[in-house]
Amino acid sequence: MGAPHTLRPVVFAAVAALAAFGLVSGARAEPYTGPLFDTHLHYNEEAVRPYPLADVLGRMQRSGVRAIVANSRPNDGTRALASALEATRAAGVTIVPFVRLYRNRADYNGWFKDESIHTMVLQQLAAGTPAGPFRGIGEFHLYESANANGPVARKLMQLAQAKDLAVLAHVDDDAIDLLMAHAPEARLIWAHTGIGGAPVARVRALLLKYPKLMGELSYRPGLTDGNGHLSTEWKTLMLEFPGRFLIGSDTWVNARWDSYEALMAQARLWLGDLPPAVAKGIAWGNAAALFGLDDAVEVKTKRP
Numbered sequence: 303m304g305a306p307h308t309l310r311p312v313v314f315a316a317v318a319a320l321a322a323f324g325l326v327s328g329a330r331a332e333p334y335t336g337p338l339f340d341t342h343l344h345y346n347e348e349a350v351r352p353y354p355l356a357d358v359l360g361r362m363q364r365s366g367v368r369a370i371v372a373n374s375r376p377n378d379g380t381r382a383l384a385s386a387l388e389a390t391r392a393a394g395v396t397i398v399p400f401v402r403l404y405r406n407r408a409d410y411n412g413w414f415k416d417e418s419i420h421t422m423v424l425q426q427l428a429a430g431t432p433a434g435p436f437r438g439i440g441e442f443h444l445y446e447s448a449n450a451n452g453p454v455a456r457k458l459m460q461l462a463q464a465k466d467l468a469v470l471a472h473v474d475d476d477a478i479d480l481l482m483a484h485a486p487e488a489r490l491i492w493a494h495t496g497i498g499g500a501p502v503a504r505v506r507a508l509l510l511k512y513p514k515l516m517g518e519l520s521y522r523p524g525l526t527d528g529n530g531h532l533s534t535e536w537k538t539l540m541l542e543f544p545g546r547f548l549i550g551s552d553t554w555v556n557a558r559w560d561s562y563e564a565l566m567a568q569a570r571l572w573l574g575d576l577p578p579a580v581a582k583g584i585a586w587g588n589a590a591a592l593f594g595l596d597d598a599v600e601v602k603t604k605r606p
């Protein structure tokens with residue numbers, strides 16, 4: 303049984319009125335305009351010459367990025383960002399340095415069992431940076447989940463837990479369970495929240511199981527629809543766990559630096575599909591809380 307024919311024009315008129323106020327799909331909210339915290343940024347050695355410090359800081363500033371998780375292969379790029387105190391302050395960008403596990407590309411494939419990488423991480427942590435101590439480890443990759451049980455992977459997870467360092471891990475959902483088994487209290491940031499497309503139900507189950515697990519959202523398949531707006535299932539998940547998601551650029555190749563401002567604009571578009579407080583948390587507040595950033599950082603600086 304359908305509605306009586308006479309009611310239909312009334313229903314259509316009501317839907318049109320709601321659409322005009324952006325309350326139903328078809329009419330979209332404006333993109334998010336507040337501060338961004340880029341929690342997945344690399345300033346790798348091949349980026350340094352084509353994108354000098356002033357250039358990358360300009361890209362961040364024009365994008366409204368007020369803080370970054372900085373890491374690089376090797377760690378020199380991070381050190382360059384963390385040493386440029388005057389330039390980063392002028393750009394209004396707070397640097398949160400992470401120790402990368404990679405001295406070169408070969409390290410991607412064997413770090414989890416390479417004792418010399420464990421030693422290098424300890425040395426970097428001891429040295430710190432001009433912008434303050436390292437706040438995390440990573441990004442690291444595990445192309446096979448079983449390698450999460452490698453001796454150095456286990457030691458680094460336990461080190462992170464003991465020193466309250468965050469861990470940025472590009473891994474599959476099975477490896478999340480294995481890594482968390484080593485260090486159940488570790489603050490693990492799941493890079494891309496499953497780049498292989500772990501089902502949303504599985505992501506939800508992991509967020510419930512590990513209260514400190516956070517999800518970074520670059521490259522996440524299914525996050526947005528063909529128009530760059532948030533998919534229904536991801537919007538539902540974010541409303542269920544508003545404090546658990548982060549945004550990132552993942553400038554892993556130079557092409558990502560070319561499109562840095564477009565990437566941040568894409569994030570602003572789908573963030574605009576969320577209630578303002580949820581959008582601001584995912585864009586900025588969740589990461590600011592994770593790293594104890596003073597909220598003054600965001601009010602001290604102005605958008606260019």
Ligand SMILES: [Zn+2]
Nearest residue numbers: 342441552554
């Ligand atoms: Zn990355």
